[in-house]
Amino acid sequence: MATIKxxxxxxxxxxxxxxxxxEIKRVADEINRDYPDKEPLFLCILNGSFMxxxxxxxxxxxxxxxxxxxxxxxxxxxxxxxxxxxxxxQEDVEGRHIIIVEDIVDTGYTMRDILxxxxxxxxxxxxxxxxxxxxxxxxxxxxxxxxxxxxxxGFIVGYGLDYDGFGRNSRDIYxxxx
Numbered sequence: 001m002a003t004i005k006x007x008x009x010x011x012x013x014x015x016x017x018x019x020x021x022x023e024i025k026r027v028a029d030e031i032n033r034d035y036p037d038k039e040p041l042f043l044c045i046l047n048g049s050f051m052x053x054x055x056x057x058x059x060x061x062x063x064x065x066x067x068x069x070x071x072x073x074x075x076x077x078x079x080x081x082x083x084x085x086x087x088x089x090q091e092d093v094e095g096r097h098i099i100i101v102e103d104i105v106d107t108g109y110t111m112r113d114i115l116x117x118x119x120x121x122x123x124x125x126x127x128x129x130x131x132x133x134x135x136x137x138x139x140x141x142x143x144x145x146x147x148x149x150x151x152x153x154g155f156i157v158g159y160g161l162d163y164d165g166f167g168r169n170s171r172d173i174y175x176x177x178x
Contacts, residue, residue: 004174006157006167011174014156015149020131020173021055023148027129028059030146031099035062038097042129043089043118045110046070047168048103051160052131052148056101067091071110094122099146103160104132106153108140115142131159132173 004011031040039062044053046068057066069089098118105111111128118126129146137153157163158170167174 001172003177004158004167004170006163006174009163010177011157011167012177013172014151014175015159015173017159017171020148020159024052024055024131025059027146027148028056031056031129032059032061035064035097035099039063039065040097040099041065041067041091041093042099042101043091043093043114044068044101045103045114048160048162049101049131051168052103053101056129065091069114071114089117089121092121093118095124098123098126100126100128102128102130104134104156105130105142105144106134106137108138108142111142112140132156 002013042053042057042060042064044050044066047070053066057064067090100111100114100118102111105128115126115128127145128142130144131148133144133147133150134153135150155163155176156173157167157176158173160168161173162168
């Protein structure tokens with residue numbers, strides 16, 4: 001579909017499923033190359049990363065574990081600037097190699113808070129793996145070792161990304177029509 005409606009907003013096609021999958025495969029290949037003997041723990045950030053995490057892990061061939069945390073920083077189409085933990089980490093990460101799996105990095109506040117928490121818990125290493133990044137919106141200096149795509153500012157939905165909880169179930173990613 002070229003255009004979809006989510007709640008009260010219209011969205012146009014931005015990234016097609018086949019382009020998303022190509023970049024995910026590339027990122028997974030990089031992880032496979034970098035972690036042959038490290039048995040990383042993939043820490044997936046809910047809710048948005050669920051589709052990305054599933055497709056990424058289908059392409060990761062190194063032995064690994066998967067866990068989930070749930071945080072929130074958006075209300076409607078705007079970031080609140082505050083990260084709220086809704087479901088915390090259940091795994092012991094001390095001495096583990098952690099790969100944080102995130103759908104999108106925009107301001108970077110969520111990643112900053114998660115990185116600080118993992119550092120306090122004495123993880124051996126922590127890397128960020130993001131499907132998308134909005135570099136012009138970053139407010140925090142972050143190193144995104146595994147990044148599928150940089151995108152311009154603008155609100156998007158689909159492929160796990162939502163607008164007030166809706167629109168996550170699209171195979172493609174759509175941008176808001178102003």
